[in-house]
Amino acid sequence: MLELSSNQWQLIYNTFSFGLISMLACTVYTLVSQSRVLPKYRNALVLSSMVTFIAGYHYIRIFDSFKGSSDGFKVMTTGAGSFNEAYRYVDWLLTVPLLLVEVVAVLALAKAASSSLITRLVPAAAAMIALGYPGEVSADDGTKILFGVLSTIPFLYILYVLFVELGKSLERQPEGVAATISRLRLLLIATWGVYPISYLFPLLNITGTDSFMYRQVGYTIADVLAKCVFGLTIMKIARMKSAAEGMADSH
Amino acid sequence: MLELSSNQWQLIYNTFSFGLISMLACTVYTLVSQSRVLPKYRNALVLSSMVTFIAGYHYIRIFDSFKGSSDGFKVMTTGAGSFNEAYRYVDWLLTVPLLLVEVVAVLALAKAASSSLITRLVPAAAAMIALGYPGEVSADDGTKILFGVLSTIPFLYILYVLFVELGKSLERQPEGVAATISRLRLLLIATWGVYPISYLFPLLNITGTDSFMYRQVGYTIADVLAKCVFGLTIMKIARMKSAAEGMADSH
Numbered sequence: 001m002l003e004l005s006s007n008q009w010q011l012i013y014n015t016f017s018f019g020l021i022s023m024l025a026c027t028v029y030t031l032v033s034q035s036r037v038l039p040k041y042r043n044a045l046v047l048s049s050m051v052t053f054i055a056g057y058h059y060i061r062i063f064d065s066f067k068g069s070s071d072g073f074k075v076m077t078t079g080a081g082s083f084n085e086a087y088r089y090v091d092w093l094l095t096v097p098l099l100l101v102e103v104v105a106v107l108a109l110a111k112a113a114s115s116s117l118i119t120r121l122v123p124a125a126a127a128m129i130a131l132g133y134p135g136e137v138s139a140d141d142g143t144k145i146l147f148g149v150l151s152t153i154p155f156l157y158i159l160y161v162l163f164v165e166l167g168k169s170l171e172r173q174p175e176g177v178a179a180t181i182s183r184l185r186l187l188l189i190a191t192w193g194v195y196p197i198s199y200l201f202p203l204l205n206i207t208g209t210d211s212f213m214y215r216q217v218g219y220t221i222a223d224v225l226a227k228c229v230f231g232l233t234i235m236k237i238a239r240m241k242s243a244a245e246g247m248a249d250s251h
Numbered sequence: 252m253l254e255l256s257s258n259q260w261q262l263i264y265n266t267f268s269f270g271l272i273s274m275l276a277c278t279v280y281t282l283v284s285q286s287r288v289l290p291k292y293r294n295a296l297v298l299s300s301m302v303t304f305i306a307g308y309h310y311i312r313i314f315d316s317f318k319g320s321s322d323g324f325k326v327m328t329t330g331a332g333s334f335n336e337a338y339r340y341v342d343w344l345l346t347v348p349l350l351l352v353e354v355v356a357v358l359a360l361a362k363a364a365s366s367s368l369i370t371r372l373v374p375a376a377a378a379m380i381a382l383g384y385p386g387e388v389s390a391d392d393g394t395k396i397l398f399g400v401l402s403t404i405p406f407l408y409i410l411y412v413l414f415v416e417l418g419k420s421l422e423r424q425p426e427g428v429a430a431t432i433s434r435l436r437l438l439l440i441a442t443w444g445v446y447p448i449s450y451l452f453p454l455l456n457i458t459g460t461d462s463f464m465y466r467q468v469g470y471t472i473a474d475v476l477a478k479c480v481f482g483l484t485i486m487k488i489a490r491m492k493s494a495a496e497g498m499a500d501s502h
Binding site: 018022032036070072 | 282285290293294297300301304305308309312330331332335337338341344345
């Protein structure tokens with residue numbers, strides 16, 4: 001049992017609700033805005049809708065799980081009926097590879113170039129998430145460090161692909177688009193940076209209720225940035241490219 | 252525990268239900284009416300749908316929270332399982348910036364002019380809401396006044412941008428549109444005026460169950476005016492502008 005203060009409990013509760021509705025509103029927005037970009041960019045928008053739809057589902061579950069595992073402001077974190085942290089990992093296992101496919105899709109590269117990027121990014125993203133989970137749930141520092149390091153290897157490989165391989169194709173993008181894609185990569189890295197920071201709290205001696213609160217609030221804000229703000233940036237890029245390719249500006 | 256009379260309790264309960272379905276009905280209406288305006292005005296309509304969708308979600312939660320925190324006509328306002336007032340602030344944090352983007356979107360200004368307005372209005376709106384919350388939840392009059400004043404600063408800045416900056420672009424709008432946009436601004440200010448009035452009840456010695464009832468009913472009516480009536484006015488403006496630009500009237 002984790003005895004939160006009433007402020008800690010309410011902050012987490014309201015942050016989950018904020019994450020939930022942000023994901024759902026973003027899903028509807030990107031779904032109904034398809035016609036504002038050229039057909040070749042619509043798949044990137046649909047992928048963004050899928051990411052926020054999957055995340056919206058998981059936030060409904062996380063919200064209910066938090067409520068269901070609470071007795072007053074006490075939260076059960078182990079045993080039957082405890083708060084289910086694993087929803088996040090199931091979510092990331094699905095959404096993180098999709099987010100990377102979304103970036104490749106909005107570039108609208110030649111088929112061979114885009115297949116080559118996807119076949120390298122997707123397995124690396126899945127490996128990164130799968131290797132992070134044993135570290136998160138372990139109470140042993142050695143195991144945490146081991147899986148933290150293992151999960152960093154595919155992360156570095158993803159950075160290499162995004163900055164070196166994908167960087168080459170940025171030169172051929174219309175004016176303004178390359179700069180926005182660079183900002184998108186930075187957003188991705190800045191938000192992904194939040195996940196291991198929360199993961200390392202026990203190692204930094206931030207423990208107990210503080211660690212739990214910072215982790216839940218930090219993960220949720222990072223998710224909203226990495227999925228909603230990310231998706232809206234993808235939409236902006238798709239609209240810039242559509243306009244550069246002669247689509248009449250529909251605002 | 253707040254011991255409401257049965258009339259007070261039922262008025263609040265039914266007002267929440269009224270707010271809930273007004274938001275959802277408005278969401279569906281603006282979503283399915285897209286084709287009645289020119290493509291360049293559709294984003295303003297979609298933004299209105301998003302505002303009422305987000306608000307509809309929060310009214311479902313507020314309604315359930317009111318029911319769940321009631322024992323007969325007694326409402327728990329502090330402690331575990333109490334009525335969650337914070338849903339409103341999470342709602343406003345998302346919807347108030349979106350409402351301002353909606354006004355800018357329906358003007359269909361040149362890209363630079365509209366970006367400039369949005370980058371000033373959105374952070375000001377977020378600051379206004381975020382600074383209002385500590386005052387609302389504080390039981391101390393000094394803190395209430397402090398955050399009331401702090402939150403008024405970005406509010407005045409928003410008024411300046413809406414009346415002085417945005418006023419300039421009204422001259423270039425077709426006949427009738429400028430007058431409707433002026434009415435829209437007045438609607439926005441009149442409804443926003445309700446929020447601080449309720450906020451100041453404790454300072455005006457309106458306390459206990461009366462304060463709670465006026466606040467809940469006042470906020471809900473203000474929300475319906477500022478989101479549903481506002482969204483329908485945005486739609487009217489979009490239709491007037493579409494007609495002025497030669498769209499065949501489809502009624």
